[in-house]
Amino acid sequence: MERFSYVRAESIPHAVTLLNAPGVRSRVLAGGTDLVLLAREQRNLCDRVVDITLVPELHEIRRVTNGAGDHVQIGAGATFSEIVASALVRETAPLLSDACHSVGATQIRNMGTLGGNVANAAACADSLPALVCLDAVAHVVTPTEELAWPVADFVTRPNRTQLPPGGLLTALSYLVPARGSRGVFLKLGRRNAMAISRLTVAALGRLDGQGRIAEVRIAPGSATPHIHRFSQTEAHMLGQAPSVALCQEAGQAAVAEMLEVTGKRWSSEFKEPALQAMVARALMSVFNLADEEQLA
Amino acid sequence: MKIEFTLNGHPISVEAPADISLLHLLRDHLNLTGTKEGCGVGECGACSVLLDGRLVNSCMVLAPQAGGREVVTIEGIRGPDGGPNDLQQNFIDYGAVQCGYCIPGMILAGEALLAKTLTPDRAEIREAIAGNLCRCTGYQQIVDAIEVTAADRRKGAGATDTRSPIPSPRSQEVTHG
Numbered sequence: 001m002e003r004f005s006y007v008r009a010e011s012i013p014h015a016v017t018l019l020n021a022p023g024v025r026s027r028v029l030a031g032g033t034d035l036v037l038l039a040r041e042q043r044n045l046c047d048r049v050v051d052i053t054l055v056p057e058l059h060e061i062r063r064v065t066n067g068a069g070d071h072v073q074i075g076a077g078a079t080f081s082e083i084v085a086s087a088l089v090r091e092t093a094p095l096l097s098d099a100c101h102s103v104g105a106t107q108i109r110n111m112g113t114l115g116g117n118v119a120n121a122a123a124c125a126d127s128l129p130a131l132v133c134l135d136a137v138a139h140v141v142t143p144t145e146e147l148a149w150p151v152a153d154f155v156t157r158p159n160r161t162q163l164p165p166g167g168l169l170t171a172l173s174y175l176v177p178a179r180g181s182r183g184v185f186l187k188l189g190r191r192n193a194m195a196i197s198r199l200t201v202a203a204l205g206r207l208d209g210q211g212r213i214a215e216v217r218i219a220p221g222s223a224t225p226h227i228h229r230f231s232q233t234e235a236h237m238l239g240q241a242p243s244v245a246l247c248q249e250a251g252q253a254a255v256a257e258m259l260e261v262t263g264k265r266w267s268s269e270f271k272e273p274a275l276q277a278m279v280a281r282a283l284m285s286v287f288n289l290a291d292e293e294q295l296a
Numbered sequence: 297m298k299i300e301f302t303l304n305g306h307p308i309s310v311e312a313p314a315d316i317s318l319l320h321l322l323r324d325h326l327n328l329t330g331t332k333e334g335c336g337v338g339e340c341g342a343c344s345v346l347l348d349g350r351l352v353n354s355c356m357v358l359a360p361q362a363g364g365r366e367v368v369t370i371e372g373i374r375g376p377d378g379g380p381n382d383l384q385q386n387f388i389d390y391g392a393v394q395c396g397y398c399i400p401g402m403i404l405a406g407e408a409l410l411a412k413t414l415t416p417d418r419a420e421i422r423e424a425i426a427g428n429l430c431r432c433t434g435y436q437q438i439v440d441a442i443e444v445t446a447a448d449r450r451k452g453a454g455a456t457d458t459r460s461p462i463p464s465p466r467s468q469e470v471t472h473g
Contacts, residue, residue, distance in 0.1 A: 105427025
C-alpha cells in the first residue's frame with residue numbers, strides 16, 4: 001500500500017489550495033533532501049505530498065524596489081545551485097552565495113532549496129546564519145492572507161518555525177546592504193564537501209567616512225538553538241576603528257554571548273575557541289585586516 | 297499511479313507506487329540495476345542520475361517527481377557502437393575503476409560537469425565529484441580520466457569517438473598506488 005499519494009502544484013495559489021484540502025494531511029516537497037528521508041523514517045508522516053519543485057514563480061530571483069529601498073527577493077523553491085549561479089545574489093550578498101555553495105555537494109545543491117532549508121530549520125542549516133545576517137524576511141502565503149516575518153523571528157528554534165498550518169513559505173527577501181558593505185560566510189566542518197556544519201559565522205560590516213565602524217552584523221550558526229544576531233558583540237564594535245585586537249575582543253565577546261544563551265554544554269570546550277577564532281577571522285576579513293596568527 | 301517520463305531518450309510509462317524513490321523505481325520496477333544504492337540517504341552519490349540534465353541523488357527523488365521529465369541513467373551513457381563512450385573508456389584506461397560500485401554515479405557526475413564546461417581545472421573536477429564517494433581509488437585516477445576526456449572533447453575527439461571498447465595498451469601501463 002502507498003503510504004502517501006503525490007500531487008504536483010502548478011502555481012503558488014494551486015499549491016496553497018492543495019495544502020488546505022480538508023481532511024488530507026499534506027506535506028510540502030520543496031527539494032526532497034529532508035522530506036524523502038523523513039517519510040522513510042516516519043511511516044505515517046502525511047497522506048499526501050504536494051510537490052512544489054516545478055512551480056516557476058518559486059524559482060524567481062529578482063530585484064524589488066519599493067519605498068523601503070532596494071531588495072532582492074528569492075523564490076523559496078530556488079535551489080542552492082540556482083542561487084550560487086545568480087549574478088544578482090553574488091553582487092548584492094556574496095555571503096549568501098558562499099553559504100549556499102557550502103551546502104552538501106552538487107547533487108544536494110541541485111535538489112535542496114532555500115525555502116526548504118528555512119522551513120525545515122535544521123540547527124545546522126547553512127543558509128540561516130547568512131539570511132539572519134542579511135536581516136532577511138520570510139514571506140508566507142495562506143488561503144486568506146500574506147504574512148511576513150524577519151527570518152530571525154520566523155525560525156524560533158531547531159526544526160520549529162512560525163509557519164501556520166496550511167501556509168506556504170514563498171520567498172525570502174533582503175534589503176541590499178549599503179554601498180561599501182562587505183560580508184563573509186565561514187564554515188567549520190569535518191571536510192569540504194557534504195559536511196554538516198559544526199559552526200558557521202556570517203558577518204557583514206561597513207565603515208563611515210572617518211574609518212570607524214558604522215555598521216556590523218554577526219550571526220553565528222550552530223552556536224545557539226535560536227539563530228540571531230549577536231547584538232552585544234556588535235555594539236562593542238560600533239563607532240570604533242577596526243583593528244586585529246578589536247576583532248579578537250569581538251571573538252571573546254561572541255563566546256560570552258553564546259554562553260549566556262546555552263550555558264556550558266558538552267561541546268562548549270570545542271565551540272568556545274572555535275567560535276572566538278571564527279568570529280575574529282570573519283571580522284578581520286570584513287574589515288580587510290591581516291590575520292597575523294594565520295600569516296605567522 | 298502511472299508515471300510517464302523520458303528514460304535515456306525513450307518515452308516510458310510505468311505503474312508504480314507514489315511513495316517509492318526514483319532509485320527504487322529504476323532498479324526494482326524497470327530492472328535498470330546500473331544505478332547503485334550506497335547509503336540511501338544522499339551522502340554517497342552512488343545513485344546519481346541526471347534529472348532534466350541536473351545531477352541528483354535518485355534515492356532522494358520520489359518516483360512520481362520524474363513524471364513528464366527526462367531521466368538519464370548510466371544505461372543511457374554509451375559510445376555510438378554501444379560500447380563505452382570516451383569518458384567511460386578513459387576511466388578504464390586510467391585505472392579509475394576498481395570495485396566499480398561508485399562508477400555509474402561518478403560517470404554521471406563527470407558527464408554533468410563536461411556538459412557545463414570542457415575546460416575544468418582539477419579543483420573544479422574534484423568539486424564536481426565531491427558528492428560521490430569512492431573507497432578504492434583515492435580519486436586521483438578518476439580526476440585524471442575526467443581531465444583527459446575534457447581535453448579530448450575540446451579537440452573534438454569526443455564527437456567522433458572511434459575507440460574500441462577493448463582497453464588500449466595504455467591501461468596496462470597504469471600503476472595502482
